[in-house]
Every structure is written in C-alpha cells, then in structure tokens.
Amino acid sequence: MSGNPYPLGLRLAGRRVVVVGGGAVATRRVPALLDAGADVLLVAPELTPALRAHVDAGRLHWAPRRFAPDDLDGAWLVQAAIDDPLAAASVSAAAAERRIFCVRADDRAAATAWTPAVTRHGPVTVAVLGGGDPRRAMAVRDAVRALLEVREGTLSAPTALEGTTSGTRPGRVALVGAGPGDPELITVRGWRLLTEADVVVADRLVPGLLLDELRADVELVDASKIPYGPSRAQEEINRILVDRALAGRSVVRLKGGDPYVFGRGGEELLACASAGVPVTVVPGVTSSIAAPAAAGIPVTHRGVAHEFTVVSGHVAPDSPASLVRWDALAGLRGTLVVLMGLKNLAAITATLVAHGRPARTPAAVVQEATTGAQRVLRSTLGAVAADVVAAGLRPPAVVVLGDVVDALGGAGAAGLPGSPLAPGGQADPVE
Numbered sequence: 001m002s003g004n005p006y007p008l009g010l011r012l013a014g015r016r017v018v019v020v021g022g023g024a025v026a027t028r029r030v031p032a033l034l035d036a037g038a039d040v041l042l043v044a045p046e047l048t049p050a051l052r053a054h055v056d057a058g059r060l061h062w063a064p065r066r067f068a069p070d071d072l073d074g075a076w077l078v079q080a081a082i083d084d085p086l087a088a089a090s091v092s093a094a095a096a097e098r099r100i101f102c103v104r105a106d107d108r109a110a111a112t113a114w115t116p117a118v119t120r121h122g123p124v125t126v127a128v129l130g131g132g133d134p135r136r137a138m139a140v141r142d143a144v145r146a147l148l149e150v151r152e153g154t155l156s157a158p159t160a161l162e163g164t165t166s167g168t169r170p171g172r173v174a175l176v177g178a179g180p181g182d183p184e185l186i187t188v189r190g191w192r193l194l195t196e197a198d199v200v201v202a203d204r205l206v207p208g209l210l211l212d213e214l215r216a217d218v219e220l221v222d223a224s225k226i227p228y229g230p231s232r233a234q235e236e237i238n239r240i241l242v243d244r245a246l247a248g249r250s251v252v253r254l255k256g257g258d259p260y261v262f263g264r265g266g267e268e269l270l271a272c273a274s275a276g277v278p279v280t281v282v283p284g285v286t287s288s289i290a291a292p293a294a295a296g297i298p299v300t301h302r303g304v305a306h307e308f309t310v311v312s313g314h315v316a317p318d319s320p321a322s323l324v325r326w327d328a329l330a331g332l333r334g335t336l337v338v339l340m341g342l343k344n345l346a347a348i349t350a351t352l353v354a355h356g357r358p359a360r361t362p363a364a365v366v367q368e369a370t371t372g373a374q375r376v377l378r379s380t381l382g383a384v385a386a387d388v389v390a391a392g393l394r395p396p397a398v399v400v401l402g403d404v405v406d407a408l409g410g411a412g413a414a415g416l417p418g419s420p421l422a423p424g425g426q427a428d429p430v431e
Helices: 023-035 049-058 085-097 134-148 187-197 207-210 233-245 267-273 288-294 326-330 347-353 382-389
Strands: 017-018 039-043 061-063 075-080 101-104 117-121 124-129 172-177 199-202 219-222 250-255 279-283 308-312 335-339 363-365 373-379 397-401 419-420
Touching: 017 023, 017 085, 017 187, 023 039, 023 049, 023 075, 023 085, 023 117, 023 207, 023 219, 049 061, 061 124, 061 363, 075 085, 085 101, 134 373, 134 419, 172 187, 172 233, 187 279, 199 233, 219 335, 219 397, 233 250, 250 267, 288 335, 288 397, 308 419, 326 347, 347 419, 373 382
Parallel strands: 017 039, 017 075, 039 061, 075 101, 172 250, 172 279, 199 219, 199 250, 308 335, 373 419
Antiparallel strands: 117 124, 335 397, 363 373, 363 397
C-alpha cells in the first residue's frame, strides 16, 4: 500500500541514531545528524578518513564490524548507507521488527523514510521531497534557496537548477574555498558551483553540512588529509581532478579556508593547466583571519598592530625542511598567526622567545573556529604550549600571538559559539 509521505521535523538531540555503512553516503549524512545533536552509532568495518576524524574527535560512536540486529536497541532512526541490497534488507527487517523508521540509500521504495533535499538559511530549514525523484527535489530545493538569498533588497534569480549533462559542455575544475567551518561562510559563487558540480573532491576540514546538500547523483571523493594519519597522495588528487574534467564533468575541489593559503591550490591549478583543463579559483574565508575574529581578536587594530603575518607551523623550527625565518619573525611587533602549528607549538614558542619575542606576549589558540565545537584558550607566549596540553586542545587550531589578543578584551566574541578558555584551560564564558 502506498501513499503520500507525511513530513516531519525530527528532534534528535540526545537520541540514538544508527548509521550502517562507512562510505561516501555516510560521509554526507552524518554531519547533519551531528548538527541535530543526535547520539550517532556508526556500524561499519571501515570508515572514510572524514568519518574517522569524527570518531577521533569523540563526536560519535563507532562499532568496527558488520551490522547486528541488536545495534538498533534504543534507536529512534536508522540509516542504511550501504549499496548491498541483502545487507540493507537485513537492516530494514531489524528496524521493522522494532518499529524504527529506516532510510535506505540503495532502494528508496523499500525504505520507510526518505531523506529530503535540504537547504539551511539561518534559522530556516527547508526540506523538499520530490515524490521519489531526487533530481526534482534538488531542483525545487535550489530554487527555494536562491529565493532566500537576498541581495541588495532583491531576490536572487535561481541558477541552472537541472544541471547540464557532461555531454553538453566541456569539463572544468573549480578550486573552491569552503571557509573556516561554518557552512554559511562559503561564498555565494562557491555555493553555486557546488550545486552545479558532477564531482566534488572534498578535504576533511570542509563543513560537513555542505556535503549534505549535494545532489544525489554527485560523485563525492573524500580526499581527507588527517594530520599524522592516512592521506591520499597529492598526485592522486591531481589525477582525479584532471581525469574527471577530461571526461566532460564539472569538478569542484572543495577546501577548508582558502585554496591558496597552505591549501596546495597552486599545485592543483598547475596540474590542470598542464592537461589543458580550464580552472576557476573561488577564494574562501581563510581561518588565519576568521579564527581570530571568531574569538574576538582582530588581527590588526589601530594603535596596537599595523601588520600581521601568517605562517605554517607544520615543520619544526629546527628542521632542515623549514622555510620560515623564525628569528626574523621574533623581531616583528605585529600579529603572528600560526596555522597547523599545534604539534610543534612548544618548539615554535621557545624559538620565538630565544630570539627576543617577550614571553609575556599575549597568545590565543582557537580550536574548530566558527563551529559549535569552537574553543578559545588565552595565555602568553611563554605558557601557551603547556596550557594547550593541559586543556586538551586538538587540531584544527589556529595560534595567534601579539597584543591584539587583548585589544578588545573578549568583547568582540560576544554571541559567538564555542567554549572560551582562560590560561590554564579554565572556563572564561563570554556573556
């Protein structure tokens, strides 16, 4: 017996949701469940690097094995994010026995619940069901989102909603900066290219909710580079970009922050150019500026700092591979922003102090800036490395050094998400 679907908005905060499968579909669906506050249990023998990052950060529970019916005990919802019909059917059967709604990626007709096409605009969430036709749902969803994008008092016209096929246009690559973490901080042009993409090659630090809004037929390639863990060689990423574009597909290389700020965007552009593939570069909001701003720290401030320097800290100061003149940086009076420097923070701060930067220089560390998991630690140059360890901060994190750390007294962070920490990791809430 069939009928029209009955729409609901599920309030999943604190409630168990089981996701079966650890591949591309789960990578796209899990961020929205986490954003809803769900208690997610992920059941899969293997995970993509992006899902593994959620596990390592303690955002969800992982059962590294195949599905068992009692995994659904206490669950409110299950998503079978697998393409094996027999395995998915066993998940459906176990869910039916327990009267739990089940979403199936392999067979919409066999599912008891459908995942709608979703767009989010501030507090407004729009979910569209297309009567079993995902492309229709995506087209309507994109039209609604375009209408919600108000620019200079007028409503933006919808862009190409149906998405032309690879046979009607040449392939192309767009290097798109996704911003520092908040999905609303991607540029309008970046979002438009994302909605038109046939292939999305995404890094670990891109906002997960952006992946949840991709068309159902988009090929998602997880190119996550987890620090000190498994990574896909840059040469392989370059090959994927070129091969997909030469096959006539529209490819978006989605990167956290900005493609050209320690994002290897230049290498990818050169690889595409040498293969004759046209490339569009869409700048993104870089975390080197956005992370301090989210913590109430301006990288420049009148009468305090007339310069700011952004440096990578992924190579230790005493390494022969380092290209950074830390001795010269120690002599600057302005703001120093260190990206990817948490592992080497003790060596970096000791080197700066040894070359004359005062140990009392104000310092701050911003973890997962602009997201609901944001944490801010305030300290000094001489103590910040130890304070980071004591507070348990982890990458991704941005280190800010200079008098601008205290310039606004924390007033600039009012109303921002996160958990600010004072020196030593003690709570210092911003009202």
